[in-house]
Amino acid sequence: xxxxxxxxxxxxxxxxxxxxxxxxxxxxxxxxxxxxxxxxxxxxxxxxxxxxxxxxxxxxxxxxxxxxxxxxxxxxxxxxxxxxxxxxxxxxxxxxxxxxxxxxxxxxxxxxxxxxxxxxxxxxxxxxxxxxxxxxxxxxxxxxxxxxxxxxxxxxxxxxxxxxxxxxxxxxxxxxxxxxxxxxxxxxxxxxxxxxxxxxxxxxxxxxxxxxxxxxxxxxxxxxxxxxxxxxxxxxxxxxxxxxxxxxxxxxxxxxxxxxxxxxxxxxxxxx
Amino acid sequence: xxxxxxxxxxxxxxxxxxxxxxxxxxxxxxxxxxxxxxxxxxxxxxxxxxxxxxxxxxxxxxxxxxxxxxxxxxxxxxxxxxxxxxxxxxxxxxxxxxxxxxxxxxxxxxxxxxxxxxxxxxxxxxxxxxxxxxxxxxxxxxxxxxxxxxxxxxxxxxxxxxxxxxxxxxxxxxxxxxxxxxxxxxxxxxxxxxxxxxxxxxxxxxxxxxxxxxxxxxxxxxxxxxxxxxxxxxxxxxxxxx
Numbered sequence: 001x002x003x004x005x006x007x008x009x010x011x012x013x014x015x016x017x018x019x020x021x022x023x024x025x026x027x028x029x030x031x032x033x034x035x036x037x038x039x040x041x042x043x044x045x046x047x048x049x050x051x052x053x054x055x056x057x058x059x060x061x062x063x064x065x066x067x068x069x070x071x072x073x074x075x076x077x078x079x080x081x082x083x084x085x086x087x088x089x090x091x092x093x094x095x096x097x098x099x100x101x102x103x104x105x106x107x108x109x110x111x112x113x114x115x116x117x118x119x120x121x122x123x124x125x126x127x128x129x130x131x132x133x134x135x136x137x138x139x140x141x142x143x144x145x146x147x148x149x150x151x152x153x154x155x156x157x158x159x160x161x162x163x164x165x166x167x168x169x170x171x172x173x174x175x176x177x178x179x180x181x182x183x184x185x186x187x188x189x190x191x192x193x194x195x196x197x198x199x200x201x202x203x204x205x206x207x208x209x210x211x212x213x214x215x216x217x218x219x220x221x222x223x224x225x226x227x228x229x230x231x232x233x234x235x236x237x238x239x240x241x242x243x244x245x246x247x248x249x250x251x252x253x254x255x256x257x258x259x260x261x262x263x264x265x266x267x268x269x270x271x272x
Numbered sequence: 273x274x275x276x277x278x279x280x281x282x283x284x285x286x287x288x289x290x291x292x293x294x295x296x297x298x299x300x301x302x303x304x305x306x307x308x309x310x311x312x313x314x315x316x317x318x319x320x321x322x323x324x325x326x327x328x329x330x331x332x333x334x335x336x337x338x339x340x341x342x343x344x345x346x347x348x349x350x351x352x353x354x355x356x357x358x359x360x361x362x363x364x365x366x367x368x369x370x371x372x373x374x375x376x377x378x379x380x381x382x383x384x385x386x387x388x389x390x391x392x393x394x395x396x397x398x399x400x401x402x403x404x405x406x407x408x409x410x411x412x413x414x415x416x417x418x419x420x421x422x423x424x425x426x427x428x429x430x431x432x433x434x435x436x437x438x439x440x441x442x443x444x445x446x447x448x449x450x451x452x453x454x455x456x457x458x459x460x461x462x463x464x465x466x467x468x469x470x471x472x473x474x475x476x477x478x479x480x481x482x483x484x485x486x487x488x489x490x491x492x493x494x495x496x497x498x499x500x501x502x503x504x505x506x507x508x509x510x511x512x513x514x
Contacts, residue, residue: 170371
């Protein structure tokens with residue numbers, strides 16, 4: 001009886017695994033398998049591709065840099081100063097992860113658009129971000145920041161407090177302690193967070209469409225180019241999609257290589 | 273000379289401690305939660321006293337009345353936490369030179385290797401901390417602290433994470449070194465055997481020093497059940513009536 005139960009349990013795990021893994025793999029496989037080589041090469045010559053690729057790399061690179069620099073400082077502060085303020089700041093940074101991207105786009109427009117909360121003030125200083133390339137960066141930073149910040153907080157919390165105290169007694173200022181002890185020890189976690197955050201902003205669609213629009217060469221990133229191409233030419237959309245998959249895989253591979261997390265010793269094995 | 277008068281409330285702990293150390297070793301003993309580690313954090317400058325004064329060799333590190341609070345990195349106090357806290361991302365030499373960033377590279381390496389050799393860890397330079405034994409870690413951590421010619425030495429449970437044999441060996445080595453360096457040294461411990469390192473013992477309970485003296489003075493007239501336990505005279509003190 002118990003043996004039969006064990007078998008049934010094993011079989012359900014196998015079925016569930018096969019079903020879900022298959023479901024997740026099939027669309028990616030379909031992208032590759034249903035495209036003839038000649039069509040793919042045609043798709044690569046599509047006039048939307050190059051501007052969109054360039055814009056995507058430029059904007060996601062910029063938003064990643066912003067998120068990593070500001071996010072690291074914020075995460076360090078939250079990790080090292082437990083308290084009500086930190087808990088609130090942590091909760092707020094998680095908000096964009098649960099807001100639908102289209103809603104984020106509306107929010108960004110209502111905040112920074114021409115008629116938005118800060119729109120008038122910004123316009124008075126000659127800044128009108130909506131429907132420009134900076135708007136794309138803002139949308140991407142907004143939706144991707146939670147992924148980096150959450151990972152960074154977790155990584156910084158794992159750094160042993162005693163190491164930081166010792167660093168201070170050895171003459172390191174708080175900033176140098178962050179630089180020489182906090183950052184290197186949290187490194188693998190930070191890179192993993194940056195990779196997740198970057199992947200999220202590369203795929204960003206809804207907030208960008210609503211806040212930045214879909215202007216070739218200025219606000220049309222790869223996902224928007226796929227959407228636009230779909231309307232006229234499925235093959236081109238498919239080729240663009242494959243380029244995105246390739247770019248994503250390549251960058252994630254590089255980031256993983258940069259963070260040999262497993263090769264790093266655990267934060268100091270305790271005791272003898 | 274290390275002069276300490278600090279007060280701090282922290283959760284349930286109400287700490288008010290006065291201690292004065294010449295060039296001698298004082299063991300701060302006490303039960304868990306008595307405030308021993310908090311005392312170290314107050315001295316190091318990573319936790320701010322509510323009031324009081326801390327001075328070493330005439331230099332004021334903290335003075336609540338005069339609003340003096342020297343930052344931790346400028347106090348020149350050597351600190352050895354219980355697990356020695358070697359930086360896991362640096363090798364032994366990297367650990368030992370960490371506190372010498374003001375010097376050029378050759379001088380840094382010269383001083384660090386000098387101290388590592390004196391403490392019998394000169395052969396470990398390129399090792400990772402994770403590949404060291406507990407005793408080796410303690411030697412490296414001591415060298416790392418001493419290259420900065422500290423004004424006083426603060427050790428938190430220096431032998432707690434060692435096996436009994438290493439503990440005995442290192443206690444003997446440390447005892448010799450402490451006599452040689454003649455620095456004010458504060459050793460926090462709950463192990464009665466560590467008393468042999470110390471010139472004096474200060475017993476802390478509930479954030480207060482309840483008794484101070486040499487270990488024979490404490491044995492002669494233990495002021496509390498804990499002191500009696502610590503000095504091995506527990507049987508001489510009547511059990512408290514429940």
